[in-house]
Amino acid sequence: MKLSIGIVGLPNVGKSTLFNALLKKQQALAANYPFATIEPNVGVVEVPDERLSILAKIVNTQKIVPAVIEFYDIAGLVRGASQGEGLGNKFLSHIREVAAIAHVVRLFEDMNVIHVEQQVDALRDIKTVETELILADLATLEKQKEPKTGSPKAASATYEVAKALSEQLNRGISARDAALTDEQKKAVKQLNLLTMKPVIYVFNVSESQLENHEETERRIQQIIEQCHAERSEASLANASAGRCRRSFAAAQDDIKTTPYLFLNAQLENDVLTFSPEEQKEFLLQYHLPETGLNRLIKKAYEILNLISFLTAGEKEVRAWTIEKGTLAPQAAGVIHTDFEKHFIKADVIPYPLFVEAGGWIKAREQGKVQTVGRDYIMQDGGVVEFKVGI
Template sequence: MMQAIGIAKSVGIKAVQCRSFHRSVGIVGMPNVGKSTLFNALTRTEQAQAANYPFCTIDPNVARVGVPDPRVHALAKMENSQKVIETQLEFVDIAGLVRGASKGEGLGNKFLDNIRQVAVIAHVVRCFEDVNILHVEETVDPLRDLDTIRTELLLADLQTVERRLEGLKKKKKSNEPGLHSLQEVLNRILPMLEEGQQLSNLTFDFPEEQVQFDRLQLLTAKKALYLCNVSEDDAATGNEMTEAVRKQVEAEGSVCLTVSGALEEAASAFEDEESQMEYLQCGGLEETGLTRVIRASQKLLQLQSYYTVGEKEARAWNIPQGATAPMAAGVIHSDFERLFIRAETVSFDDLMKAGSMKQAREKGFIRSEGKDYICQDGDVFNFLVGR
């Protein structure tokens, strides 16, 4: 028997990739609504070229950002860890969409293909006036822009479903597994798409039908949040345009955030975090847009964090809600799930109360959990696995 933490140090980053799951956020919207500026600010990079003309982002820019997590830093301080490693989310800056994208207009096909690869769609809508920044529709109207994007995604899904149904007609006598379930799924969602319904909250009673639905990678089935991009002056309070967007999307049960790409990008130019926060506070903000967007994305992705801590490093790991202890171990290394024996665990709160892992053990806070244990957010683990 061996402890999983020791192996995790030796296998490094490649080990984590042995057991990964989709956790990318695609930033989408009409051209010149501030997607690339917001991407630069949120990821604190200058990977995306912000320019005053449509389609300046052709290939999607990708950046991985650390998830702000005070708990992992508190663990590192408590155990005097040499290094702190936060968990990460991936942000993808995708080319701007125009009316007719579902028919290939602009960069429509590339745009739609890129969206299919992300888990969450972050819709950026322009809620600021600026005569120096052109709008592809000539006027600023966030509700119109939002309707345009969602219509194009819906039309693309409708085409996908119709093509699949047409293909199934040629396989009526086929005994290929799953065809009946796929037929049921397609027949259910076709009228929904024809009526203009989004599919993000759709579920199926039969597991095989849910699998077939997920495999379709439909654009309107993806979780979404909405980012109202405003001027620096409206960063703290929003404006009439943000209020209109918020009322519409919240009525649908979606998340709406007001952010200022210009303010966030200016703040990100400061080298230290303290100076960045001082600049944001001058604009009436108490935290970065990155923090709020990541928090919303984590919730939509139904992710939670667990931790490992030792002398060399304190590290946060992302797992889906409902994951078992072996699944959590498998995020560190795929072999850990297969060879899992048990997990020594303590909640973050209990560990902080104890003051150290040693004292937590002395106080009886550390539990021994088996293969059926459902992980809780904030668990601190030491996995024991076989050889």
């Protein structure tokens, strides 16, 4: 499946600089000018997976095909974007095409890099972007007309959920914070609401903030807590009016589980010129176990509920991206649609056991390979051979 992330935020927060780092080359025009990104730059990035090179050695193949992730560098939003300010409408439409949002938030201070609001205020900036996304969703929901008598049930269901969400959005509560059932989520999925998309907050910090990582961590936690405190107040007001809301306990859980990371976007670019050994040593100086690319991709997989299964043969070693809970026939269909239709069974083995055995032949001899049927739930890192009746 295609994994796509839209990099959004106010102008001059480091979106294009981060995009350049993620692509490992200068594809975007990173300039100190609010609308330097006129069209969304799209880049395909390999998902780092050390397992693939090890598998390639075991099965003796030169061809390695990693999973990929698409990043969209979307021009900076500004206050009033939902009304067309700062080329806003055009770029809001681009966000609709992605699976998740990486919201870049500026924490660094630099007088040489202008801020569209004249001063750095992370909490205000987060609220500005989220408000514009909410307003854009409201415009979408307002287009929903009440179905005529005799219309399909699905149309009525979509309209009813849209009406309830409109009331919530008008109170500053995003669609993702709504207490919707699975059926209700299905009903509004076609509307492709911006505030329904999962968000990863990427805080762009200075070198000194990176060095003082514990203090920076505390500051970011405070910002996130403030964001959720304001949302909780709005949710309680919504509840008092008898409308759908999330529980206080759920709101507290959100604070703990909000996906975020912090990095210095410029350093992420600089480290690309280093050898793997130099890169590792450099990152450790800043208490970073790995690059921003790896951390962002892992966060993306986490919030989108994704895993990878692996195939290893003489022709190639490849990683395939699927959702958690995917059954074996549907996983086979990711490789080729005919594989799902003609699925018979699959041989599966966890990656560590495959490596330990040294390949398929030994793994089968040692009884480490499991043959599974149509009801098998795929696991992350499983090495698989599908048997199909074609």
